[in-house]
Amino acid sequence: MQRIGVFVCHCGTNIAGTVDVVAVAKALGQEPGVVFSTEYQYMCSESGQQLMRAAIREHKLTGVVVCSCSPRMHEATFRKAAALEGVNPYMVEIANIREHVSWIHKDMAEATEKAVILGRAAIAKVHLNAPLQAGESPVTKRALVIGGGIAGIQTALDIAEAGFEVDIVEKSPTIGGKMAQLDKTFPTLDCAACILTPKMVDAAQNEKINIFAYSELESVKGYIGNFKAQIRRKARFVDETKCTGCGICTEKCPQKKVPNEFNMGLDNRRAIYIPFAQAVPKVATIDANYCTMMKTGKCGICSKVCGTGAIDYTQKDTVIEREYGAIVVATGFNPIDAKVYNEYGYMDSPDVVTSLELERLMNAAGPTNGTLLRPSDKTHPHTIVFVQCVGSRCDETDERGKPYCSKICCMYTAKHAMLIREKYPDTDVYVFYIDVRTPGKNFDEFYRRAVEQYGVHYIKGQVGKVVEQNGKLHVQASDLLANEQLHIDADLVVLATAIEPDKTARSLGTMLTASMDTNDFFTEAHPKLRPVESPTAGIFLSGVCQGPKDIPETVSQASACAAKVIGVLAKDKLTCNPCVAHSDELLCNGCSSCEKVCPYGAISYSDKEFRGPNRTTLIRRVASVNPAVCQGCGACTVACPSGAMDLKGFSNKQIMAEVDAICK
Amino acid sequence: MSHGNNAAEQVLRSSGVDVRKCMRCGKCTATCPAFDEMEYHPHQFVYMVEKGEIDKLAASPSIYKCLSCFACVERCPRGVEPAKLVEAVRLAVIRKQGMNHLATDAIPALLDEEMPQQALVSALRKYSK
């Protein structure tokens, strides 16, 4: 018989406000096997834990039930405390009476009754708990970073700095991501390239960092400490080891009509190209969709002009396999497609642009060499209208937009408006806003400067329709404070389109079994306390893949993420989850049902000798589980027809005891 | 704020609109083709219904100026559907005895040779019980 102690937490008033904690402690104290029951204000606090440890010593407890917040919150805390007193950590069970009781029920009698029932279920389970010993598994001392934008680069640099190897997998031909496309950065107005490109070079030169650009993750298997990934290195049709990045091929290529994605399609590039001058790796890539040689077999000019013989039209994709101890997701974002908001005329006029397109139009390395010219007729725009929140902050029923605030638009629009007024003082700039959101260091001051020093017209209202006629963009908008409808003849309209996670995020989330929210942002293990970890062990989150962020936030999160990864890689062994499946060989009939449902291949069969009646020996085929590979899902336990397979920590008997307690 | 007044509740019920969804962006008013003709504009309908100021709206010619073009309904990012509020207030008025905006016999004088039946029927539906 177990000697069980029950500890009911008040959680301040979070629990005690709705649940009569004294009554719960008293009721649970009457349960068979419970030798001690008490309540305390904050069980998770140092003094709360001391109280628990003292009780374990004093009452020689063999099992512990804590009625508190979700086990996802403090299970580990209480297990650790119990272990310090020599009680096996898996003899501790949590009854969740905060998230599942006090926070959702108002009536005290009802909530108290439910808390008691959940406490009884936990007690019933502890009666059947057995001490479990966690095994250990080795750690591969290398990290994988998926995505080579500023988030991925920063995380990789920090991990490498600590002395561990890092691979960056980037799907485009160069690292740099969105930040490489930006002109200036708020609120300091320093040039994005000037602060980003040195980091790109650092990453390239760091001997601990391998950059797999123009590559995609194909599959991932394994678990924390022991991931195996297959990486597809797409054929560039250029030998990376031979190409010097001289760029002659990109000048001589006769196919000049390929939309330049780096410049948001505002100009064209060649079929063989280097995305931008500071690309890393600085290697040419042939775009097979446009290359005349690849399509018709006639041309070959790049091959002729290449001094190092790097061009290889027959190159094939290769798939490499690498092992990792931890994986970082840094897949970033894209602006939504503005074409669904055609009331702003994005599809009708080239002079309606998105903010990212404007970045390229203002960038010295962009299609206009930094001179702000209208795409339609290459003239200076004199009246510019900015529209905020295009596709952000929409109702959940809205089919075009996103329910969240994209967070960066208010600030980059203030930046754009300010830069334009500074460079072209004869330009009238209007910003239509719903709210101006500037929480950040020196952010509101920055916005106020746009208004007060630079004379940007901020108008509380929205644009309803943009009509292009005779070279002007007729903007119809509301001015809510004046209760007017405005009609502005503009030359350029800039849409601050919402940002959304990169399209690859969803399939990546599935591949990594890392959970995502309804907007395809990766979910963190805890929104406040574990913001850079996925709930899936060994998967870490860096940058906008987790939620909208600006550059300073992205960089701090990227470094935080690196710290967490280093925490894993620095260990030689990791403790495994002891709640794994186990087969009772005496009951196993060797049917293979379990083997078929195991997603990890953790179950194997072997012939074993068993003693039969009358001193005979029987040879039977039986299953056994590799505890280092088993992840503890339990699929096999249900498939097993003979009841041989069971899951430690969640055994058939334990769960049925819980069912009984709840239905009593 | 006069929450819970009967006229406002009737308008909310009959329109099916949830005025609390509004985030005051003003896109409805920005897109409204009848802005110049209206005394109260679409965003004001939303706000004034929320405040319970139905009497002011009911007395305003604005309720006969909405073109029912659904531009505000289509473009509202919050799914508020301001046009339905205009219709609900208008109905609350013309459903009362003797409150037709246009009497049936006054209409023929407004018509011309080519005007399609559709215009006439629409006007009858919108302006009278």
Place this chain on the structure above:
Amino acid sequence: MQVNEYKPKIVAFCCNWCSYAGADGAGSARLAYPAEVKIIRVPCSCRVNPMFILRAFQRGADGVIIAGCHPGDCHYTSGNYFTRRRMALLFSMLDYLGIERERTRVEWISAAEGAKFSKTMSEFAATVASLGENKRLEDLRCKQ
């Protein structure tokens, strides 16, 4: 004679990764659902053995709901597909035994869907309540 107000007993098996976290999310957002719903945490919805459900009905549960990750999002890659197939079979068998279909349910609720958790549980509790007590499999010998 004492007449008790009827409140159904509902057992909700929630997978640790999605739906249990979804229930925590419902709690954090203070999205209420009826107290009749009691949650049992399992590592994956595929850990739910048909025995557990039969046991619940035998012990007097009026409804059983299993909640797991959305198809394709299972923490263990494929567990919820097993759940879907197994439960389709089990529920039709229970139906044959006279346990109405509405008393059993499988739902996919992600960690981010606190609102869905609360809504689903409220609806399920209301449905089960409207069916009244489950007598079909209840074994009174199990009650002390």
Place this chain on the structure above:
Amino acid sequence: MKFSYYPGCTLKTKGKDLDRYGRLCAEALGVTLAELPDWQCCGAVYPMAKDEIATKLSAVRALASSRDEGTELVTLCSACHNVIKQVNHDMQTDADIALRVNNYLGLDTPYTGETTVLHYLEVLRDRVGFDAIKAAVKNPLTGRKIGAYYGCLLLRPGKVMRFDDPENPTILEDFIRAIGAEPVIYAMRNECCGGYIAVEDKGAAVKRSSAVLDNAAAKGADTLVTACPLCLYNLKKNGGRDDVAVVYFTELLAEALGVK
């Protein structure tokens, strides 16, 4: 291909051309339009209020009788289309309206939105196919620069109408291409012509209609096509310019198919 056909009152009077050419073209394209025997006026404007039942009945009668015929229901006039499709949506999604309408009508089988409502243009796009139309064209309107005028009723509310992208529609442009002309895209093509406000406030209608026409003319359109008699009226009467012809799309189709 056989459909139930709901012409609507305007198509029997001032909008005869829309109907006449529509029927001729349908015949030429092998589409049978069987006019519902007992249709009544749809009311021309969709009754938005949740508590309006009487004004939705005629639309439901047409929908139910199309269902009883076992055919999809085709409309041609934009206004009728808007009313009937929105009422159909109410019958599918609003249990309260469906219950009250059915209680009132007392049909043999209650109507719950089973009928598919198609606009004539949708029949051309989704059932006949613009490629087939292109192949059937005898007199392509080569060289004509035609602007599509959608107005409001075909497109909005987009979630209910499900007709085309409400902000960037292409169905009429594809139609214009199919009959051999060049589509002119202009921003005002999905803005209101003024609608029934013309009855009471001509000035307002003039403002709206002339803005539409001016924008189309500035983009080089010589002709606008519409599917709505009221739009046609407003653009012609209140648009304030005669250098842009305004015609029903069925008339141009008839011309191209050689059945005019």
